[in-house]
Amino acid sequence: MRHRIAVAAFVLVIVPIASIGQALAPGADKTPVAKKTTAASKTWNPPRTPWGEPDLQGIWDFATITPMERPKELAGKEVLTSEEAADFERRTLEQRNPDRRDGGSQADVGRAYNQFWWDYGTKVIGTKRTSLVVDPPDGRIPPLTPEGQKRAEARTVARQRPAFGPEDRNLWERCIMGGNTGPPMTPGPYNNFVQLFQTRGSVVIFNEMINDARVVPLDGRPHLPPNIRQWRGDSRGRWEGNTLVVDTTNFTDEPNFRGASAKLHVVERFTRVAADVLLYEFTVTDALTWTKPWSAAIPMSKTEGPIFEYACHEGNYGMVNILTGARAQDKAAEETAKKESK
Amino acid sequence: MSKKLSGLVASAGLLLALAPKTLLAHHAFAAEFDANKPIKLEGVVTKMEWINPHAWIHIEVKRPTGTVEKWMIEGGTPNTLLRRGFTKNSLVPGTKIVVDGYQAKDGSLKGNGRDLTFPDGRKLFMGSSGTGAPKDGKDPTESRR
Amino acid sequence: MAAILLAVVGPAAGQVYKAPRTANGKPDLNGIWQALGTAHWDIEGHAARPGPVVALGAVGAVPAGLGVVEGGQIPYQPWAAEKKKENSKNWLTADPEIKCYLPGVPRATYLPFPFQIVQTPKHVLMTYEFASASRIIYIDRPDFESPIDTWMGHSRGRWEGETLVVDVTGFNGQTWFDRAGNFHSDALHVVERYTAISRDALRYEVTIEDPKVFTRPWKMSMPLYRRLDKNVQLLEFKCVEFVEELIYGHLRKKTSKGKEDPK
Numbered sequence: 179m180r181h182r183i184a185v186a187a188f189v190l191v192i193v194p195i196a197s198i199g200q201a202l203a204p205g206a207d208k209t210p211v212a213k214k215t216t217a218a219s220k221t222w223n224p225p226r227t228p229w230g231e232p233d234l235q236g237i238w239d240f241a242t243i244t245p246m247e248r249p250k251e252l253a254g255k256e257v258l259t260s261e262e263a264a265d266f267e268r269r270t271l272e273q274r275n276p277d278r279r280d281g282g283s284q285a286d287v288g289r290a291y292n293q294f295w296w297d298y299g300t301k302v303i304g305t306k307r308t309s310l311v312v313d314p315p316d317g318r319i320p321p322l323t324p325e326g327q328k329r330a331e332a333r334t335v336a337r338q339r340p341a342f343g344p345e346d347r348n349l350w351e352r353c354i355m356g357g358n359t360g361p362p363m364t365p366g367p368y369n370n371f372v373q374l375f376q377t378r379g380s381v382v383i384f385n386e387m388i389n390d391a392r393v394v395p396l397d398g399r400p401h402l403p404p405n406i407r408q409w410r411g412d413s414r415g416r417w418e419g420n421t422l423v424v425d426t427t428n429f430t431d432e433p434n435f436r437g438a439s440a441k442l443h444v445v446e447r448f449t450r451v452a453a454d455v456l457l458y459e460f461t462v463t464d465a466l467t468w469t470k471p472w473s474a475a476i477p478m479s480k481t482e483g484p485i486f487e488y489a490c491h492e493g494n495y496g497m498v499n500i501l502t503g504a505r506a507q508d509k510a511a512e513e514t515a516k517k518e519s520k
Numbered sequence: 521m522s523k524k525l526s527g528l529v530a531s532a533g534l535l536l537a538l539a540p541k542t543l544l545a546h547h548a549f550a551a552e553f554d555a556n557k558p559i560k561l562e563g564v565v566t567k568m569e570w571i572n573p574h575a576w577i578h579i580e581v582k583r584p585t586g587t588v589e590k591w592m593i594e595g596g597t598p599n600t601l602l603r604r605g606f607t608k609n610s611l612v613p614g615t616k617i618v619v620d621g622y623q624a625k626d627g628s629l630k631g632n633g634r635d636l637t638f639p640d641g642r643k644l645f646m647g648s649s650g651t652g653a654p655k656d657g658k659d660p661t662e663s664r665r
Numbered sequence: 666m667a668a669i670l671l672a673v674v675g676p677a678a679g680q681v682y683k684a685p686r687t688a689n690g691k692p693d694l695n696g697i698w699q700a701l702g703t704a705h706w707d708i709e710g711h712a713a714r715p716g717p718v719v720a721l722g723a724v725g726a727v728p729a730g731l732g733v734v735e736g737g738q739i740p741y742q743p744w745a746a747e748k749k750k751e752n753s754k755n756w757l758t759a760d761p762e763i764k765c766y767l768p769g770v771p772r773a774t775y776l777p778f779p780f781q782i783v784q785t786p787k788h789v790l791m792t793y794e795f796a797s798a799s800r801i802i803y804i805d806r807p808d809f810e811s812p813i814d815t816w817m818g819h820s821r822g823r824w825e826g827e828t829l830v831v832d833v834t835g836f837n838g839q840t841w842f843d844r845a846g847n848f849h850s851d852a853l854h855v856v857e858r859y860t861a862i863s864r865d866a867l868r869y870e871v872t873i874e875d876p877k878v879f880t881r882p883w884k885m886s887m888p889l890y891r892r893l894d895k896n897v898q899l900l901e902f903k904c905v906e907f908v909e910e911l912i913y914g915h916l917r918k919k920t921s922k923g924k925e926d927p928k
Contacts, residue, residue: 228688283555290549294645295596342921344909354905375783382783389799391792399896408901486599487815491905492766493571499552501916503625570813607812
């Protein structure tokens with residue numbers, strides 16, 4: 179597949195990126211990975227829009243089987259060799275194969291459906307780094323704060339009980355925001371596609387799920403006032419050399435990202451490092467959720483597309499089924515209780 | 521080195537670590553469908569809804585008693601299939617399929633298509649659209665548009 | 666002075682206004698636009714009338730409108746005229762807009778919400794504040810077919826002088842034209858024409874064709890106005906969270922109050 183080959187090409191061009199994890203300068207929390215990225219992108223001159231900005235346009239695929247966090251078993255191992263990567267890919271695909279039927283009926287239901295519906299990638303990222311997280315250097319997301327832990331526990335309680343109402347389910351099941359969209363974007367089980375458009379004065383980040391067009395003004399206007407909160411936050415952009423930096427604030431109290439709080443602050447960086455590769459990096463800061471900021475880097479591969487419509491709410495039979503199933507469970511539990519009390 | 525890594529990768533803990541947070545969304549299926557109500561149906565497709573977040577295949581199942589039941593079977597996102605060359609006309613009404621899955625918790629005639637096959641055992645929607653026509657996905661270098 | 670007057674009121678009769686050009690020489694339609702008027706209530710001319718929700722009083726009543734349908738009336742086939750009446754009577758339960766479903770084209774254009782045109786040489790993205798509806802118009806790709814039917818249709822565009830012409834097919838037939846129950850089938854074929862008439866206004870013309878529903882093609886047209894507010898941007902109106910109680914409330918656990926429940 180063409181875009182998979184492009185990821186391999188990325189390896190040949192961008193050797194310095196592997197050391198991004200060590201690039202953090204203390205105190206430079208606004209642009210923590212700036213220095214190494216700029217150094218890398220200087221080695222390749224991107225095509226430009228007619229008004230002189232690097233051209234980031236096109237459809238980009240951010241599927242990968244490289245995990246967000248370094249597996250505990252690979253602690254201390256930052257990068258895989260080619261053989262290890264091939265082995266890792268093969269074993270991951272084997273273990274993850276949804277067409278396997280072992281593990282008992284609960285596991286079976288959870289795997290949901292055949293392999294042919296999924297598209298979570300078949301390759302590790304071109305650098306063969308063992309995690310998408312580049313900071314902290316151990317490739318693991320920092321611990322939750324006590325407040326973050328409390329909220330995580332409450333979410334687990336809501337998720338595991340027969341749903342009281344739609345609010346017990348996550349934003350994707352409610353068809354409000356897509357599972358891989360964030361912001362920031364993270365690879366998911368399918369439809370890992372984003373299309374970028376550029377005009378004078380703005381860049382538009384258009385995610386397939388759920389048809390979300392994030393218009394990012396580049397004219398230096400301020401963020402929305404603090405009382406206007408949005409599911410996708412409020413984004414503002416600027417260029418730093420060849421890198422588009424997107425700063426997003428004003429999230430609701432339930433951002434679409436790993437249990438974050440309304441204090442979430444996302445800084446994303448887009449750098450075209452090769453004809454077919456757009457390097458996507460992000461740093462998330464949320465003092466109410468994580469004990470320190472953390473960052474990840476995901477190379478995205480150019481792909482033909484097109485982006486398809488992902489109308490979600492309109493076809494959300496699943497939410498009805500979740501709730502009717504919950505009410506059926508409640509009823510069964512009531513009847514059991516009645517019988518036992520006799 | 522490779523052997524040691526194989527051993528590490530094979531552990532169950534790794535599988536959990538590898539599961540992206542978003543895979544948990546498919547535990548929604550555990551909320552919709554009952555692991556204690558497995559179903560195996562052979563039916564005739566009446567229509568397929570090529571919709572998100574999940575496609576639904578409608579089938580008619582003739583029971584040995586003679587009654588005809590109308591079932592709805594849940595699949596995944598059709599977008600993945602569209603990218604491999606399938607279209608809204610790919611699953612022709614009248615086609616016989618076999619559904620191996622689990623029934624809805626509320627007991628209605630809905631199930632998840634845990635494994636969807638043709639009666640001869642071939643999986644539905646494998647590979648490309650396979651019609652042999654141009655742009656059927658068999659040539660990965662061929663433009664999809 | 667003449668130039669300023671021209672920008673505000675448009676060219677004199679006989680002159681064609683020429684919008685500034687984008688880098689690739691096309692009329693620049695970039696910006697945030699919005700329709701005025703009451704087409705979103707009823708695209709045919711109508712007097713004001715009460716709404717179905719008594720508690721909303723004047724806020725829920727339907728304001729009058731001159732109508733945007735050329736010739737005044739939509740040429741329904743007899744069965745469709747009856748269906749429209751039924752839709753209108755059942756508006757509260759039948760209108761997809763109330764459920765926050767994607768509005769389709771052309772309804773998305775004239776909803777009482779802004780939308781943004783993002784114009785590049787190969788694609789024009791139109792993104793609508795209502796329900797974050799979006800569509801990509803593929804420029805100069807007349808052979809690009811869609812494999813599937815969708816809510817927002819499949820849009821193929823081209824430039825004809827000052828006009829962006831957009832051909833939209835592949836609808837799933839589940840959208841309406843307005844809140845008055847005017848509807849179509851999945852055979853709907855829409856041709857839109859966007860033409861700048863001054864710096865801050867477009868002329869929007871739409872030809873509707875649907876042999877399953879209408880006796881002949883028909884047209885609607887209206888101006889679209891540039892939103893001139895300082896720092897204007899599309900805000901979020903995902904709206905799904907506003908309709909969950911409406912759609913799923915009957916399935917809620919009886920003792921549950923929703924967001925107030927302990928999580």
